[in-house]
Amino acid sequence: MKYAIITGVSRGLGESVAKRMLDQGVAVLGLSRSKNKELLRYSEDIGVPFYPFYVDISNHEALEDALAKINALVFKQTTEHIYLINNAATVNPIDRAEKHVIEAIKKHVDTNLTAPMITTSALLSQATKAHAQVIVMNITSGAANRSTYGWSLYGSTKAGLNRYTETVALETAERDERHKVVLFDPSIMDTNMQGSIRETNESQFKAVDTFKAYKDNDQLRDTDVVAKVIVELLADEQGLKNGETYSIHDYMD
Numbered sequence: 001m002k003y004a005i006i007t008g009v010s011r012g013l014g015e016s017v018a019k020r021m022l023d024q025g026v027a028v029l030g031l032s033r034s035k036n037k038e039l040l041r042y043s044e045d046i047g048v049p050f051y052p053f054y055v056d057i058s059n060h061e062a063l064e065d066a067l068a069k070i071n072a073l074v075f076k077q078t079t080e081h082i083y084l085i086n087n088a089a090t091v092n093p094i095d096r097a098e099k100h101v102i103e104a105i106k107k108h109v110d111t112n113l114t115a116p117m118i119t120t121s122a123l124l125s126q127a128t129k130a131h132a133q134v135i136v137m138n139i140t141s142g143a144a145n146r147s148t149y150g151w152s153l154y155g156s157t158k159a160g161l162n163r164y165t166e167t168v169a170l171e172t173a174e175r176d177e178r179h180k181v182v183l184f185d186p187s188i189m190d191t192n193m194q195g196s197i198r199e200t201n202e203s204q205f206k207a208v209d210t211f212k213a214y215k216d217n218d219q220l221r222d223t224d225v226v227a228k229v230i231v232e233l234l235a236d237e238q239g240l241k242n243g244e245t246y247s248i249h250d251y252m253d
């Protein structure tokens with residue numbers, strides 16, 4: 001059996017990737033705070049297991065508890081592959097840095113950076129003990145590579161995630177382990193995240209009109225299209241390159 005542990009399956013890209021994985025016969029263990037009834041129904045219909053874990057990944061004790069249950073489920077002798085897709089993230093708060101309050105800064109960093117570090121570390125540690133292979137994909141953003149007015153937190157946590165991912169990939173390569181750790185940039189997609197970006201004003205986010213135009217001009221990609229590319233990439237066992245940053249732009253016209 002193959003397993004995919006995916007964070008943020010209640011909507012958006014995570015939901016699409018979960019669905020696509022189920023289509024491929026991969027059992028999905030999905031983490032999010034809210035329920036996705038559609039995924040539960042879909043998994044029942046096609047007879048491929050979906051295990052939901054209702055957890056706020058910024059609460060690290062709750063995340064650890066969920067990971068203990070997940071490890072018990074996925075590390076079995078019959079397990080072929082374990083995928084970990086760190087997809088859940090928040091773009092909020094969007095504003096100038098001096099407007100950010102401590103709690104919001106903490107919550108943002110705990111969600112976007114610390115949680116994927118915890119899941120990656122826990123899965124690699126367990127896999128090494130169990131002599132199993134783990135393939136980790138961390139979902140990044142172009143915002144990691146440039147400074148965007150109002151996105152000091154989002155740009156920083158995605159840049160941190162990039163450095164973290166590349167460093168872990170270097171470690172696994174040097175120890176000649178079978179694990180692969182990669183980044184994927186999905187670019188702009190039609191999700192709730194884009195909705196909350198459009199709700200800001202220009203004093204918080206200078207480029208708000210550009211993002212409103214992306215929606216008006218139908219430039220936001222469908223998450224199902226992006227998910228198809230992600231799942232095909234992960235299924236290409238030999239072709240997937242440890243430490244690589246993949247971008248949706250390389251697969252679309």
Ligand SMILES: NC(=O)c1ccc[n+]([C@@H]2O[C@H](COP(=O)([O-])OP(=O)(O)OC[C@H]3O[C@@H](n4cnc5c(N)ncnc54)[C@H](OP(=O)(O)O)[C@@H]3O)[C@@H](O)[C@H]2O)c1
Pocket residue numbers: 007008009010011012013014031032033034035055056057058086087088089090111139140141142185186187188189190191192193194
């Ligand atoms: N949308 C874009 O244009 C775009 C562009 C570049 C990169 N990305 C990246 O693509 C990924 C997916 O984004 P999206 O647009 O699909 O976002 P989205 O529509 O806002 O969905 C985010 C998902 O993450 C989950 N999540 C957020 N905070 C969480 C928490 N504290 N604990 C547990 N789950 C949490 C949400 O579930 P609950 O609320 O139910 O917990 C939801 O399922 C993100 O990493 C994002 O940075 C998106």
